[in-house]
Amino acid sequence: MAIPNAVAGLLRRPARLGDEVYSAIFARIMSGEIAAGGRIGVDALARQLGVSQTPIREALGRLEAEGLVSKTHLVGYSVAPQLNARQLAELYEMRLLIEPFAARKCADVMTDAVIGQLEALCADMAALVNEEGLDAYAQFGQLDMAFHDQIAVSADNELLLQAQVGLHSHVHLFRLVRDAKVTRTVLDEHEALVAAIKARDPDGAERAMRSHIERSHARFATA
Ligand SMILES: [Zn+2]
Structure with missing residues (x-):
């Protein structure tokens, strides 16, 4: 099923930004810069990475699905604790x-x-x-x-x-x-x-x- 180039380009652009934001947050978690169990501030991350909250929230959703991040009602996102x-x-x-x-x-x-x-x-x-x-x-x-x-x-x-x-x-x-x-x-x-x-x-x-x-x-x- 061929997708016209122009359309494919449009579809890919936001995905690339999402991937970059995901990789940046992933690296901060893996390096311990955001500690295990620590809170993740969506506002602060958006400022640090120079993007809006939308790709940050998308990346955090992906990290949540991977078990690296958890979301608590009224508290927000935090880094999952290390495996015991x-x-x-x-x-x-x-x-x-x-x-x-x-x-x-x-x-x-x-x-x-x-x-x-x-x-x-x-x-x-x-x-x-x-x-x-x-x-x-x-x-x-x-x-x-x-x-x-x-x-x-x-x-x-x-x-x-x-x-x-x-x-x-x-x-x-x-x-x-x-x-x-x-x-x-x-x-x-x-x-x-x-x-x-x-x-x-x-x-x-x-x-x-x-x-x-x-x-x-x-x-x-x-x-
Ligand atoms: Zn191996």
Whole structure:
């Protein structure tokens, strides 16, 4: 269904502003500039970012859907608290239910183009290895999320994808630890996973994903 260029342009323009505002608020939350549990002033943000309240409210609605922001009647918006130990354990139980199966199915049904995409994401993550600092770490978090989402997309099950995306794992996890060093360990785990998917080995892919998630849990639990 073709959309005339002029119309498509008009449709895209407000979306881009919305994305920029969303990214700016997201970065302030991830960096701790707006602390976990802290109030978010719509007026102040609108002034800081030089935009009206409308895109701010839209971005906050999106962050609310992602579980990063909550809205309370008469109080307004605040940043969701960090995951507690129980919520962390629950998140990993859900990941272990969903993601090893997604990896198995991906190895089984994906198109060859998926391999190139997964390898490109691995290469981008490898470029960040041994880098320290908030930017590199946040960038790594986004790439890690894209990598796991790509596997779920390629598993070709819309409900599975919704369940995985709905957990917002990486947003919550990468907020628990800030500024960590991007290490070789995670890259090795991802590469083992890609190798199994590339070999179209469902058992191996399931095992590699399970092991990656269990190790990830251990890393975040001690952090
Ligand atoms: Zn990962």
